[in-house]
Amino acid sequence: xxxxxxxxxxxxxxNFLKEVEANVEEGHMVKMCMQCGVCAGxxxxxxxxxxxxxxxxxMIRAGKRDxxxxxxxxxxxxxxxxxMVRCPxxxxxxxxxxxxxxxxxxxxxxxxGQPTRDFATLFWNNAIKKGRVNxxxxxxxxxxxxxxxxxxxxxxxxxxxxxxxxxAKRLNPMEIFGGHGVKDLKGFHAIVAKAKExxxxxxGFTA
Amino acid sequence: MTASIATNQTILVVGGGISGMTAAxxxxxxxxxxxxxEKTPVLGxxxxxxxxxxxxxxxxxxGLEINLRRIKQNRNIRLMTMTEVTAVSGSRGNYSVTxxxxxxxxxxxxxxxxxxxxxxxxxxxxxxxxxxxxMKAAYLPHNMAYPQRYVxxxxxxxxxxxxxxxxxxxxxxxxxxxxEETVTLSVGAVIYATGWRPYDAAxxxxxxxxxxxxxxTSLEFERLADPQGPTGGKILxxxxxxxxxxxxxxxxxxxxxxxxxxxxxxxCCMASLKQTQYVREAFGDQGKSTIYYIxxxxxxxxxxxxxxxxxDATVSFVKSKVxxxxxxxxxxxxxxxxxxxxxxxxxxxxxDLVVLAVGMEPEITGVKLPDDVILDSSNFIEGSKDxxxxxxxxxxxxxDVNRSVQSATAASLHAIQVIRKTASTEAV
Numbered sequence: 001x002x003x004x005x006x007x008x009x010x011x012x013x014x015n016f017l018k019e020v021e022a023n024v025e026e027g028h029m030v031k032m033c034m035q036c037g038v039c040a041g042x043x044x045x046x047x048x049x050x051x052x053x054x055x056x057x058x059m060i061r062a063g064k065r066d067x068x069x070x071x072x073x074x075x076x077x078x079x080x081x082x083x084m085v086r087c088p089x090x091x092x093x094x095x096x097x098x099x100x101x102x103x104x105x106x107x108x109x110x111x112x113g114q115p116t117r118d119f120a121t122l123f124w125n126n127a128i129k130k131g132r133v134n135x136x137x138x139x140x141x142x143x144x145x146x147x148x149x150x151x152x153x154x155x156x157x158x159x160x161x162x163x164x165x166x167x168a169k170r171l172n173p174m175e176i177f178g179g180h181g182v183k184d185l186k187g188f189h190a191i192v193a194k195a196k197e198x199x200x201x202x203x204g205f206t207a
Numbered sequence: 208m209t210a211s212i213a214t215n216q217t218i219l220v221v222g223g224g225i226s227g228m229t230a231a232x233x234x235x236x237x238x239x240x241x242x243x244x245e246k247t248p249v250l251g252x253x254x255x256x257x258x259x260x261x262x263x264x265x266x267x268x269x270g271l272e273i274n275l276r277r278i279k280q281n282r283n284i285r286l287m288t289m290t291e292v293t294a295v296s297g298s299r300g301n302y303s304v305t306x307x308x309x310x311x312x313x314x315x316x317x318x319x320x321x322x323x324x325x326x327x328x329x330x331x332x333x334x335x336x337x338x339x340x341x342m343k344a345a346y347l348p349h350n351m352a353y354p355q356r357y358v359x360x361x362x363x364x365x366x367x368x369x370x371x372x373x374x375x376x377x378x379x380x381x382x383x384x385x386x387e388e389t390v391t392l393s394v395g396a397v398i399y400a401t402g403w404r405p406y407d408a409a410x411x412x413x414x415x416x417x418x419x420x421x422x423x424t425s426l427e428f429e430r431l432a433d434p435q436g437p438t439g440g441k442i443l444x445x446x447x448x449x450x451x452x453x454x455x456x457x458x459x460x461x462x463x464x465x466x467x468x469x470x471x472x473x474x475c476c477m478a479s480l481k482q483t484q485y486v487r488e489a490f491g492d493q494g495k496s497t498i499y500y501i502x503x504x505x506x507x508x509x510x511x512x513x514x515x516x517x518x519d520a521t522v523s524f525v526k527s528k529v530x531x532x533x534x535x536x537x538x539x540x541x542x543x544x545x546x547x548x549x550x551x552x553x554x555x556x557x558x559d560l561v562v563l564a565v566g567m568e569p570e571i572t573g574v575k576l577p578d579d580v581i582l583d584s585s586n587f588i589e590g591s592k593d594x595x596x597x598x599x600x601x602x603x604x605x606x607d608v609n610r611s612v613q614s615a616t617a618a619s620l621h622a623i624q625v626i627r628k629t630a631s632t633e634a635v
Contacts, residue, residue, distance in 0.1 A: 088464035
C-alpha cells in the first residue's frame with residue numbers, strides 16, 4: 001500500500017477510542033452516545049467548563065487524544081448525576097468522566113494546578129498514609145498549598161470555623177503529630193497495594 | 208377434509224380506530240362474520256381526532272366518512288361500543304371471549320336531536336379534545352360520531368341532572384336504569400387493534416408538562432388547530448389565551464429514551480413537520496416554528512415532505528434534545544435550555560408555546576392480556592403462540608395511519624386464514 005493510502009486509513013483507525021474503551025472505567029459505553037446534548041444542557045456547572053460530556057465523547061470518537069486528556073472538564077464534575085439519570089441511552093456519564101480524569105491524571109497529561117486534581121491528590125495521599133483522613137493535616141496542607149503568606153491568610157479567615165470544630169470535639173490539634181490510624185495498618189497497606197496492582201493491570205499501567 | 212378446523216367462524220376485532228375498522232371491514236367484505244368491539248362510545252379512535260394527515264394534508268373526516276359508510280352498509284359487522292374485552296380463553300379457532308358492556312344510558316331510539324344536552328347543565332372533561340375543554344354531561348362525542356347517538360355521563364345518573372336529561376328527551380331514549388352487562392361470545396380468531404396512547408408527558412419531569420400551562424402535547428396541538436376543537440381552530444395558548452405565533456416543537460418527548468419509551472415512535476417527526484404547516488396556515492409569514500430534534504426521521508417516502516418544510520422560511524431546525532424548560536414568570540413564556548450539537552452552543556430560547564412530540568405507548572400497556580399473547584419489549588403485540596390472535600396497526604408497532612391500514616389488512620388476512628384452515632391445509 002502507498003503511504004498516501006496508509007495515511008488515509010490512519011485517520012479513520014481511531015486508536016484513541018479503543019484506548020479509552022480498554023483503559024477507562026466504563027469506556028466501552030462512549031460509543032453509545034447519540035449526541036443528543038441532554039447531558040450538556042442538564043449539567044449545573046455546564047457553562048463553566050470547556051468541554052461538556054457530549055463534546056468530550058465526540059472528541060474521543062474524533063481521536064483528539066491530547067485535547068481530551070488535557071481537558072480540565074472531567075475535574076469539574078461534582079458527581080450530581082443529573083446527566084446520568086437523564087441520558088436517554090443510559091450512559092454512565094459521571095463514571096466515564098471520573099474514569100477519564102483518573103486516566104489523564106495517571107498519564108500525567110491532566111492540567112497542572114487544576115484545584116480539584118490537586119485536592120484529590122492531597123486527600124488520597126493523606127488517607128492512605130494511616131487508613132484514616134487526618135483532617136487537621138489535610139486542611140493545613142490545603143491552606144498552605146500556595147505558600148506561607150496565603151496559607152496564614154486563609155487559615156485566619158477560617159479560624160472561627162476551626163474553633164467551633166475544636167469546641168465540638170470535631171478537630172483534635174494533637175493530630176499534627178501524625179494522628180490516629182486503623183488497627184491493622186500493615187494489612188491496610190497490603191490492601192491498597194493489591195488494589196493498585198489490580199487497577200494498574202486493568203488500566204494498562206503494568207510496566 | 209374440507210371442513211374448517213376452527214369450530215367458530217367469527218372474527219373478533221378489538222378496537223374501533225382506523226386499524227380496527229379496516230381489519231373488520233376487510234374481513235366482513237370477504238364475507239366473514241365480524242364482531243367489532245370499541246371501548247369508547249364512537250368509532251374513529253385517535254385518527255379521527257387529528258386535524259390533518261401527512262403528507263397530503265387532507266382531513267381525517269374524509270377517510271372516516273368512507274369507512275363509516277362501508278360499515279353501515281355491511282351486514283357482516285356487529286358493532287359493540289362502550290365494550291371492553293375482560294377475558295379470553297380457549298385456543299386458535301375456538302376462543303371464548305368475555306365482554307363488559309358499559310351502560311350508555313341512551314337506547315337506540317335516540318335521534319341525536321340534542322335536547323338532553325340543552326337540558327343538562329353539569330359539565331365533564333371532554334376526552335375528544337384531550338381534556339382541553341369541558342362538555343355537557345349528556346353529549347354527542349363529536350359531529351361525525353358513529354353511532355350517531357348521545358351518551359349520558361355516569362356521573363349524572365341518579366342525580367336531578369340525569370332526570371332533566373330524561374325529561375327533555377322527546378322519544379324516550381334516555382334510560383337511566385341501564386346496567387353494566389357481561390357477554391360471553393365464541394370466536395375463531397382475535398385481532399387486537401387496540402392502538403396507542405400518547406406517552407404521559409408529565410413523566411418527562413424537566414419539560415414541566417402539567418406545571419407550565421404553555422407546554423402542551425402534539426395531540427393537544429392537533430385539537431387547537433382543528434375548527435371543531437376547543438378554540439375553534441385558532442392557535443391560542445392555554446396559559447392566557449394569547450395567539451401563539453412562536454412555537455417550539457420538541458422531538459423524542461419520551462421516545463428513544465431508556466428512561467421512558469425505548470422505541471422510536473416513528474410518527475412524531477412527520478407529525479411535527481406537519482404541524483409547522485398549521486402554524487403557517489394560521490399566521491402566514493408571521494408564524495415561527497422551531498423544531499428541536501436529535502435527528503429527523505421522516506419515515507419511508509416522506510423525505511420530500513421534510514425537504515419542503517426545510518425550504519419554509521418560517522421553520523427552523525435546532526439539532527439538540529432540549530435539556531430543560533423553565534417558565535418566564537413575567538409573561539408565562541417557556542424558556543428552553545440546552546446545548547446544540549452543531550457547534551455545541553448553549554442556548555436559552557424563549558417561545559410562546561412548546562409542543563411536545565410525545566411518543567406512542569401501546570394502549571394495552573398495563574392491561575392483562577391472555578398469557579398466549581406475545582409482546583415485544585415496548586409492549587407492542589407480536590401475535591400469539593397458538594397463531595390465532597394478531598396485533599394490527601399501532602397496537603403491533605408504532606405506525607402512522609397509512610401503515611396502520613396496511614397492517615390491519617394483513618392481520619385481517621391472517622385471521623381469515625385461521626378460520627378457513629382445514630385439516631388438509633393444516634397438515635402442510
